Amino acid sequence: MTQQASDGSTAIEVVGLTKRYDTVDAISDINFQIKTGEIFGLLGPNGAGKTTTLRILITVLTPTSGSARVHGFDVCQEATKVRRIIGYVPQERAIDRFLSGREHLLLLGDLYHLSKQDTLRRIDEILKLVNLEDKADQRARDYSGGMKRKLDIACGLIPDPKVLFMDEPTLGLDVESRLRIWEHVLGLKERGITVVLTTNYLDEADQLCDRVAIIDEGKVRVIGSPKKLKADLGGDGISLALLESEREIDTLMSSLQALPGIRTVKANGAGLDIRVDTAEAALPRVLETVAKSGHGVDAIDYHRPRLDDVFVAHTGHAFRNEASVNTDG
């Protein structure tokens, strides 16, 4: 595999991408750029438009309007050139159960027009990489869910891609397999491969992706690194549940607001939601002020901003997944 430096050049550029079915926009006016060598996540609930966006990028779906380029090649005009430099790991286990793992890779070698030698060399390397050497000659129908996913990734790596697209790479996997897939993805990044993945797992976006685009109802709501998105949200959150919460709290709220390091104070019916610069610095002052006001505290909770908070802040609603829990493993 070739080493590609993450030199900050643009791997993917998406401009005004829209896909309309009848009168409904599956996605509308999607814009983003992905840098070479980064792990980029399209995060959103099911039906948000992540997969539609991805399917346009991998050249199997034509957009209604807008354009997308992969390393400068237009996904519609120059589809074959795009196909030569991308790998794809589909969401379904797109596996032929009658073939062995190695036979899958041999077939793909021919579809990418590699010489027999190149194919064999690459297969050895990839099988080692995804840790599937022992099982390579078994029929795929005997593979576990995690092994199928590894074979999927191996298939995606046959073209020695500059960009690897992964559709929900850990959907339905057990925790251990998930962590192992994350390791593989990080390993690909080290080799200089740009990884674009869709996910509806907040923690996956948070821990794996360099940057995420939050997509909701077919639109990009915000783009940035998880760290920055959370920092932009403004400090930590403190929730206080007050005893006798029906008591007059306006005075309390304004005296809290006057404290240093406090950003916003909102009443939530049972108490107060307070955003602060750092919880450690603010908490003693907050509790002191509450005690002085004569209110009793029922419960205290504080947390760093999470990606769910970011999602709520930018979409106006909580992150919901109507996904059935038992998606096939």
Add this chain to the structure above:
Amino acid sequence: MADYIQETLALTMRWVTRLSRERFSLLFTLAQPMLFWLILFGSLFQGAVDIRGIDAPNYMSFLAAGVVVMTVLNNGLAGGVDLLFDKENGFLERLLTSPISRSSIIVSRYIFVMGITSMQVVVILLVAYFFGVHPETGFGGVAGTVIIGLLFGIGLTSISMAMAFAVKSHGDFFSVIGFLSLPAIFLSTALVPFDAMPGWMAFLAHLNPMTYAIEAIRSLILVGWALAPLVKVVLVMIAFDALCLYGSVGIFKRNVG
């Protein structure tokens, strides 16, 4: 061109590998027309009825052409099944993201279905030979039979693949196949000649392209190198294939273009 050959060959070999892994299915596919239609059905009706209009030494030598074309019909109509499964499990999408000519997927399927069908046709004629059906036209007739089978099979396989792409679920696919197959057989001269059919069935049988394939092959087996049925079958098959391809190409383009 070298790329095209490489990818088409690889895709074709995939179908062959799959078939070789399904030993039982292979065995039953091969044996079904022989055992059920030729041997059982043929023997049953050998002495059971004296069918009007049969100009043959025995019923089995009349039936052989019908069994050959029924096999072509069933193989052709089922020709899209594997694409249907590829579509449903996402394998097709994987193929479509690789830098292949889209047509190589379709072409690999034609090669595979036609290859299997030709082998089956030869085996049926061989089994029939042991039951005393000796074609008047010898080996040349066997080749002619295979060619007629291919001509008919191309159109059928096109319909089947187009349907595999067009249907919403594989249940729909199998319902349509099942619905087409038996009427096509009964409304042809596969089992009885025109003279033994009620008028309206004979009329419909004349509109059925399958009839022309059967009549031509039957003439090769029973009569010899008669020109009229051969000219007819070539013309009818060209028209049939043209129609099927015309109907399918648009669907292929939309789905794998």
